[in-house]
Amino acid sequence: MFDYDEPDRDIGIRKKLPIIMCDMEVSAKLDVFVKSRSEYLLLVHGGKRGPNRRYPEPRLVAQAIAAFYQNNLQRKLAGRPILNSQTITGITVIGVTPIFYLLPITTKLVQCVQAGIPPPQPTIVQRFIPPVPDPDAYPSEGLVPLANRVVVVQCFEAFKALVVSLVQCS
Template sequence: MQTDKGSLSTEDPEPQLIADAIAAFYQNNLTRTRSRRPPLASKIFPGITMIGAVPIFYHIPVTAELVRCIETGAHLPQATIVQRFILPVPNPALYMADGLVPLENRLVVMQCFEAFKAFVTED
């Protein structure tokens, strides 16, 4: 779990989450190489952003090729597609404003957090 305690801004946390996933991939492969384990070619990072009490879930694919392109300033030949899952609450139009206040929203959020556990693994 990582939080941004430096600011309480309402700016979009998504770019920082994606940058953190790329940095984690790079650091994980560096650690694997130093411990004589083969680096990973790719990994999907699960992520969650919170805007107030409103979670949004992500699958962030990171590849060694993406990291190389970032390091060298080259263009990646194919798009990297980050999947975002916005919760299926009863009233999606009011979700960002209502957050966890409606009981129905809390139920959906807790079910999604429980399901999200399946995506969190250690390498």
């Protein structure tokens, strides 16, 4: 609907991304993703409301780390230089409530995760909650009120422009 897959991007669903962690292969499970030139650009993590789905951010960060790892692996296999850092975009959708993220991933962060040690620098993830008329009710109401839908659709359009601009930078 928002043309996140145009002109040279593809949308995929339900994919496992392997990454080595503590000498073992583990996988991050992607719900929905957007790829360009074999690079993951946008990750969408969905879930239902409830006590087990309250904090989707850790999964989204794990997915972004695995996506960055896979992006660099594909770059290396294609003979392209690997990236020292990349901003992966993300969206969590719990019930009918989307929230937007910018996830800066670095090779150092990936190396620390792979070794099972804390990174020396914090990773600052930016989160954007759509500026709906009643922000206190947004977590429970999401897209249900018409006024919220108007704002969220504008956010999806603006976020698409950001995803496209990040593609041109990598």
